[in-house]
Amino acid sequence: MTALAESALTAVETIPIEPENLPAAVGELLRGGGRMQMAYAWYSAPGRPELRYIGSRGQKEDFFMWRCVPRGGAVPSVTPISPLLGWYEREIADLFGIEFLGHPEPKRLVLHEGVRSIAPPFDPAYPIDTPLPFEPAESGLPEIEGPDVQRLPFGPVRADVVESVELIFLYVGERILHFHPQLFFKHRGMEKRFEGRSLAHCALLAERVSGVGSFAHALAFCQAVEQAAGLTVPPRARMLRSLLAELERLYNHLHYFGHLAHTTTLKVGEAEGKLLEERAKQINGRLAGSRFLRGLLIPGGLRRDLDPTPWLSGELERMREEIAVYLAMLENTNSHLDRLMTTGILAHEVAFDQGATGPIQRASGFDRDLRRDHPYAAYGELPLVVPVMTAGDAHARAQVRAAEVDASVALIQRILLLLKDGPVRVECSPPAYSEGLGWAESPRGSLFYAVHIAADGTPSRVKIKSPSFSNWRVFPFTVHDTNMMDYAINEASFGLTVAGCDR
Amino acid sequence: MPFWTFFGLQKGKATTPWPRRDQATGQEGVFGMPRFEPERCAPECSECAAICPTTAITVQPGRNGKDRLAVDYGRCVVCQLCVEACPADAAHASFDWAFGVRDRTQLILSDDVAAIDESPKERQSQDGFRRSLHIRHVDAGSCNGCESELQALNNPFYNLHRLGIFFTPSPRFADLLLVTGPVTYAMHEPLRRAYEAMPAPRWVMAVGTCAVSGGVAGGGYACGNGLEGVLPVDVYLPGCPPNPAAIIEALLMFLGRIPQKVKGGRVVS
Incomplete structure (x- = not known):
């Protein structure tokens, strides 16, 4: 077996980082030709959520993980620096209740507007296997100004045999001004x-x-x-x-x-x-x-x-x-x-x-x-x-x-x-x-x-x-x-x- | 582009004559529900029940005081773990995938097939729809496996149209609501609205183990347990996912064009 084939099995290096140092560290990584991959949260101990940010310093460089313990349930958002992390942060906010300070789109993502839960579903306080209390509600869309702008909501049940998603178009005539796919109707946890x-x-x-x-x-x-x-x-x-x-x-x-x-x-x-x-x-x-x-x-x-x-x-x-x-x-x-x-x-x-x-x-x-x-x-x-x-x-x-x-x-x-x-x-x-x-x-x-x-x-x-x-x-x-x-x-x-x- | 026309003509007919004649279903080697021979079970053994991921298999006290194997194929995800775990050769892999039934209880393994009453639903006929059935599909949170097989129904190999069965975009034109997925909290209302938009007579078919009973995803904070308690179901087709031939057989069975193959959890014909 070659050394390359074994590389996938070597453990990923984890590096502790303080919340306030995150934005600077992400900026430095990107300037150095690195890339952020994803982020997620987990409970390292009951009541102790920990964030993980996965990245790599170069194309074929091994992945590494930053681990970060939020302070008072919040961390600075790094979305303004690395926009691809925007959805990960919103997902963590929905499912773990962690706040991302300065997030440019501080809105629900994985959970729909209208979910009225006493605790986020991954919080140990959430009663196991209890369905989310839910009243369907409008999702936030940009304000429409001009009189000719039309709004076309298409779905979540669409024509043909396709998966459920609601596609919302704001358009004038043939021209699409803004498009918003309302996903996560199929969120199964x-x-x-x-x-x-x-x-x-x-x-x-x-x-x-x-x-x-x-x-x-x-x-x-x-x-x-x-x-x-x-x-x-x-x-x-x-x-x-x-x-x-x-x-x-x-x-x-x-x-x-x-x-x-x-x-x-x-x-x-x-x-x-x-x-x-x-x-x-x-x-x-x-x-x-x-x-x-x-x-x-x-x-x-x-x-x-x-x-x-x-x-x-x-x-x-x-x-x-x-x-x-x-x-x-x-x-x-x-x-x-x-x-x-x-x-x-x-x-x-x-x-x-x-x-x-x-x-x-x-x-x-x-x-x-x-x-x-x-x-x-x-x-x-x-x-x-x-x-x-x-x-x-x-x-x-x-x-x-x-x-x-x-x-x-x-x-x-x-x-x-x-x-x-x-x-x-x-x-x-x-x-x-x-x-x-x-x-x-x-x-x-x-x-x-x-x-x-x-x-x-x-x-x-x-x-x-x-x-x-x-x-x-x-x-x-x-x-x-x-x-x-x-x-x-x-x-x-x-x-x-x-x-x-x-x- | 004229060369496409020549190409199509040159390729000839790709559609299988099945089920009209005894021809290839296209499912060679595809596993179906496992078969059980409870009489072969080792005493006190519950290996298969312990390994089943969806509690489709349980061991329950029988009438004569001896424990007996209970199997609910409506919960089976065709994972074959029970077949691998059985130490006594009482569980076998099979190609029994045509598991469409009208009555949920027919999916429960029974020792005595002859004693099973044909439910009143079984005699009800869909006369007038036999060669013109319009289906509205709703994905209520599937993994997309069922959709992939439903989309395959209109590929040239199965060519569902030839059987007079069509998918329609609007529930207003639909006779049958075909539902996949365990019914997530967010899809519950859109699903109910699609059903209410359908004119009578209207029927519902649960396709895939998720829609029948919840499958591996059912329960938890975001899912229901399939159509149980959500809509009245007229046809159940478990499978993970059911293959296109299984879906066609279930539709033809519903229309009374072929007999139901499964009774008491066993293939009888």
Whole structure:
């Protein structure tokens, strides 16, 4: 095993920091070419909330964590310096009741306006398993002035078979002045469900946070627990994990092209994309017993061995040829390209400041991919192609995914050649009061699980950072000041899920 | 673009003839609900009940004083942990995914299938809707797994339209409300409004274990336990998620076009 492959298992360095020093420290990190990743809260002891800020000092530098104990239930907000932390701070305010002084948008995020709770749901004072008291209320929107400005609320129950989210447009004629996606109708409190459950159950829960990211979620969770336990899973399990993660990328990206063709009204293109997605899902079912690759992962490896040889290689090669023809035809269809080019441009700076991830940031000129920069599973031993585009429009986002489909199939074929017999599971029992951070480059971007283990070996806190949480924050910046006709195409080009964001 | 037309023609028909003929469902290798043979259970063993993440399996006192296995498939998330945990070969993986039923009690494993009464609901027919059913879908907090499979229904392989079943944007045109998810606190009201906007006769189908009983997400501070106590349910289809063929079978069963396969928690036909 190479040194790179082991790096994911080394513990994340934690550094104590005083609340008043946070803004200066974040500023210094950014000036030095570093990046903030996320923030979350947990109770290090009953009644003692602690904040964690995760960042890295450079692209391939290991992640580190600042730990910070709020003073009198408050800390200074660092959102004005690192805007991508804005949603994390609002989430912590909702769920833990911690105040962020000087936050530019001190509003509810995860909990809807109208929740009237005696205590925040993660506060030990909150009565366990009690439903939140709730009276639906208006969410705060900008004041409308001009007489011609119209307000269009669309959802949360929308046309077609789609996830629940309310899209609110303030517009004049065709022109969108302001766009606000009211998310978190689907907030299920999933993070709380992990607490005190066995690790096997937690892996099942992770699979059910975002259905089309089942494998990546369970993988990031398992890797967090394995890091806490300080163990390395056997080589065959690592190879199979990479193989399954690429199969997940494959069916997701194929769905993406079918759906994108739907929004540009390219009927045959839509049908072909969705048929290829179906075939990829059927391959999943045949290989894993689940079209969503569920029921395989467990901290310590895989629950059972799989036999992907000899049939998978031939099946994928046939698909690869058809996919190549399909994607080339899309790239030769003027009516399709006309709708994608210059639609929903995400500027490089906005992508960085607001925390865009995955194919979205790679289409705006960022050469970042957790598989290569912070290798896990078997990625440290595999050649990886990371496509990057700079236009930042819907077309660039599609081109990045097209190149990733090709790279995924090549990776799977390589893994099938390298796959050797061996055990796929080792015992995994993390010590009491240990913690771990796991990550995965899911089809939609960076996914993080932070896991804290209690005295009995079960999680006392699990924080989930899904890629769609990052990209939903970015998305409205590409919608303000555009037109209605482009909206559906732009949304499809982002490939967002709501379940992962809302949790 | 004319080449798309040629491409489509050249590709030919991608749709499976199933369920019209005995053809491929497309679900080769996809696990369904586990099968149980309680008579094989080791004495005093409750391994499967202990490992079940949703308490679908419990051990309850039987009539003759002996403990007996009780299984509620309406709570099963098809995780296969019980199959792996069983030391006595009494739990087996199966491909029984066509678990759509009209009556919730039919999802509970019973030793005596013959004694199960057909509920009055079972004889009620949806005449007049058999070849024209319009569905309004509402996501009440799912993980998006069920939506992914519902979206697959209109891909060329399943091509739901050919069966005279359609999704409609407006509840005003809908006959059937198809609900996924455990019903979060914020989706409770929009779901109820969608139902109230539907004209009579109207029916409700719970798709996925979350909608049937809450699944792994049910309860807690933000979720209900599916449609229990929220809306009257006419068809239950557990699964995590149910695959597209299972959804089609449940819809055809509801329309009286194929018989219900599951009685007393067992596949009978």
